[in-house]
Amino acid sequence: xxxxxxxxxxxxxxxxxxxxxxxxxxxxxxxxxxxxxxxxxxxxxxxxx
Numbered sequence: 826x827x828x829x830x831x832x833x834x835x836x837x838x839x840x841x842x843x844x845x846x847x848x849x850x851x852x853x854x855x856x857x858x859x860x861x862x863x864x865x866x867x868x869x870x871x872x873x874x
Contacts, residue, residue: 832870834861840873 826849832842841861855872 830855831873832857832859833873834864835869835871836864836866837861839863842870846872 827845827847829843830846831840832844832855833840839861841863842859844855846855857870858867859870860866861868861870
């Protein structure tokens with residue numbers, strides 16, 4: 826029951842990563858601090874469709 830989601834940078838609004846999330850266990854939107862190659866820094870990435 827894992828769904829594929831994209832992670833979008835909060836600074837430049839580009840989708841950089843794709844991951845899977847179990848929607849039955851994870852109710853809130855996923856937020857992770859990841860490296861953005863366009864910003865050249867570690868920024869917060871939020872879940873998108």
